Amino acid sequence: MNTVKPESIAVFCLTPGGLRLAKRLKQHLPLTCYCSEKLQEDGFVAFSGSFAATAAQAFTTHTALVVIGATGLTVRVIAPLLKDKLSDPAVVVIDEHGQHVISLLSGHVGGANELTRYLAGVLGADPVITTATDVNQLSALDTLAVQLDADMYDFRQSVKIVNQMLVSDQKVGLFWDHDSLPDTEGRWQSERYDTRGFITVNSLTDLPPDLSALICVSLRETLPELAIPVFKLVPRRIVAGIGCRRATSFQLLLSLLQQQLAKYQLDPLALRAIGSVVIKEDEAALKHLSACCRVPFELYSVNELRQHEHLFPSSDFVRQTIGVGSVSQPVAWLMSDGHLVGDTLRQQGVTITLGVSH
Structure with missing residues (x-):
């Protein structure tokens, strides 16, 4: 899913008035501002051929496009570029007098x-x-998902169904499955999130009457069967530190990671990142695993791991090979700020340690 990052906003100025407005905006955000060569000033980038061509390029490289100009022109320019609501960048239009932001x-x-x-x-x-x-004046399922950095199965259809229920005055419950968090300190602070329109549910065994559906915010792999449709929203909170021998197979890593997640009843969608020592940056199976799971592959130096290796059992073989006595545990420790989950898996030359990030 695409979300706006302040450092990745492209602003397109089509008139002198647009330039003046962009200068005001640049005082508040680190924007990349584009304009024609005729209008170009210090701090502005000239169009690469034309506004349409530059916008097409920015559509794939920026998380948001802001056009200071006409809505109709903007629609015509971006229309051929549209692909998917889950990956298209945000597009905002502002009139050059700064009266309306659309x-x-x-x-x-x-x-x-x-x-x-x-x-x-x-x-x-x-x-x-x-x-x-x-x-x-309601929240939306996709808005809540973005705020929680969460995913769900059949995301597109689920959002369509739930949001339609909300705007049709149907009752949609919201249950925070705090017990699914492996760390007792990690309760979700539900008051931080926009939940307008959802009905708070405190227990799955005592549902409010006349609910049409229930949203469960949970890391749990399986939920109990209920008499109403249940949509599970899974925040990405689990990290996995992984150590392995050179040329370990992808299938083995995937199987063991799935095994470790299942052991602690964690939904695979809860995985936020995998990590290892920097010497493994070219390990094909680890790179393939991160791509398959659609999560970042984070790397830590030997010096970073040494600072925490005294907390965990060490292997002389691992120390002689890479310079530090343990990999998966100190990596997971760093990725989760010390909030580890359960025991380390050790099988077939692979070690996997899970952690929960906040």
Whole structure:
């Protein structure tokens, strides 16, 4: 899913008024501002051929595009570029007088609605947001997923169903499965998230009457059967430190990682990242594993691991091979700030230690 990053916002200025507005915005955000060669000033990048060509390039390299100009022109330029609501960047349009900021594309998952509100606040402008949940002062399932950095199975269809229920005045419950967190200190602070429109559910055995569906925020692999549709929203909180012999097979790593997650009843969608020692940066199976799981592959130096290896059992063979006596445990320790989960798996030259990040 795409979410707006402040350092990855491209602003397109089509008139002198657009340049003046962009300068105001640059005082608040680290923007990359584009304009024609005719209008170019210090701090602005000239279009690569044309506005349309530059916008097409930015569509794949930036998480948000802000056009200071006409909505119709913007629609015509981005129309051939649209692919998917879960990957398209946010697109926001501002009139050159800074009176209206319009969320045009990827309002929820892409973050255009949030960016629209922020830019409108900076400019003292009217935010124009047309998504049904926002118009009705409600949260949305995809908005909650972005805030939680969470995923779910059949995300697109689930969002469509749940959001339609919310705007149709149907009752949708929200249950925070705190017991699914492996760390007792890691309870979700539910008050931090936008849950407008959802009905709080405190127990799966005592549901409020007339619920049409239930959202479960949980890391748990399986949930109990209920009489209403249940949509599981899985925050990415689990990290895996992995050590392995050279040329270990991908299938073995995948099988053992799945085994370790299942041992602690953790949904595979809860995986946030895998990590290892920097000497493993070219280990094909580890790189393939991170790609397969769609998570980052994080690397730590031997010196970083040495600072924490005294906390864990060491192997003389591992120390002679890479310079530190343990890999998976200190890696998981660093990735989770010391919040490890259960015991380390040790099989067939592979070690896997899980942690939970906050």
